[in-house]
Amino acid sequence: MLTVIGCGNLTRSDDGVGVVVARTVGAALTPAQRERVAVFDAGTDGMGVMYRARGASALIVVDASRIGVAPGSIHEVPGAELEAAPPSSFTLHDFRWDHALYVGRRLYGSDFPRDTRVFLIEAADLSFGLRLSAPVEAAAARVAELILERVAGAGSSHDRA
Numbered sequence: 575m576l577t578v579i580g581c582g583n584l585t586r587s588d589d590g591v592g593v594v595v596a597r598t599v600g601a602a603l604t605p606a607q608r609e610r611v612a613v614f615d616a617g618t619d620g621m622g623v624m625y626r627a628r629g630a631s632a633l634i635v636v637d638a639s640r641i642g643v644a645p646g647s648i649h650e651v652p653g654a655e656l657e658a659a660p661p662s663s664f665t666l667h668d669f670r671w672d673h674a675l676y677v678g679r680r681l682y683g684s685d686f687p688r689d690t691r692v693f694l695i696e697a698a699d700l701s702f703g704l705r706l707s708a709p710v711e712a713a714a715a716r717v718a719e720l721i722l723e724r725v726a727g728a729g730s731s732h733d734r735a
Contacts, residue, residue, distance in 0.1 A: 576728070577630035577687070578613045578721060579623050581637040581671050588645075588697035588710040592636040593617065595693070598718040599725075607725055621666055624674035628682050632689040634721060635671055638697040638710075645698030646709030648717060653690025693717045 580596025583589045593615045600613035612630070616622040627633045633653065653675050660673035678686045695717060698707040706714060 575630055576611045576632045576634070576725065577627055578611065578634045579616050579626055579636070579671070580614070581616050581618065581623065581635060583618055585702060585704065587699040587701055587703035587705065588695075588707055589638045589700050591638045591695045591697070591706060591710050591714050594706060594711075594714045595636040595695075595718050595721070598714065599721050602718070602722055603725070610728075611725055616671065618670075620669035620671050620674045623671040624678040624681075627674070627678055627687055627690075629685055630687045632691075633687040634691050634693065634724075635675075636693045636695070636717060636721075637671065638700070639694035640697050640700065641694075643696050644709070645696050645707060646713040647696040648713050649694040649696075650720075651692045651694065653692050656692055693720075 578596055578599055580592035580594070582592040584593055596613050596615050603611055614626045616626065623635065635653065639649065656672050657676040657679065658672040659676050660669050675690060695710055695713045698710055
């Protein structure tokens with residue numbers, strides 16, 4: 575099963591882009607596609623990413639980024655390149671999706687997806703707000719389209735998705 579997980583905070587403007595993409599993809603799936611594709615809104619819950627990814631044959635994570643490039647820029651990166659060991663901490667608030675990829679792979683072994691892709695969309699505005707900026711909204715639509723193309727192209731072979 576392909577699992578798509580959107581991350582972010584919908585009350586922080588462009589930070590919610592991953593959730594928006596996940597909702598868009600989920601709403602567009604056909605009944606047949608829903609049998610082989612799971613879509614989740616993880617919000618800012620890194621542990622949720624780890625638990626939802628367990629048992630998936632492939633994983634797509636979508637989140638906002640802030641690396642200083644043009645707002646709305648889309649980066650598709652293999653998950654293995656973004657895995658990061660979690661910091662020593664006494665709170666789960668510090669446990670992000672990149673930590674979930676690292677820990678999940680070590681904790682669940684072969685029951686954690688090897689085929690992991692991450693879509694990062696460069697944010698323009700991370701202030702309090704309920705709307706995406708125009709360039710990020712356009713990028714969200716494009717990423718949803720790319721994911722849906724993979725789902726459609728995979729046909730009955732969900733391992734290629």
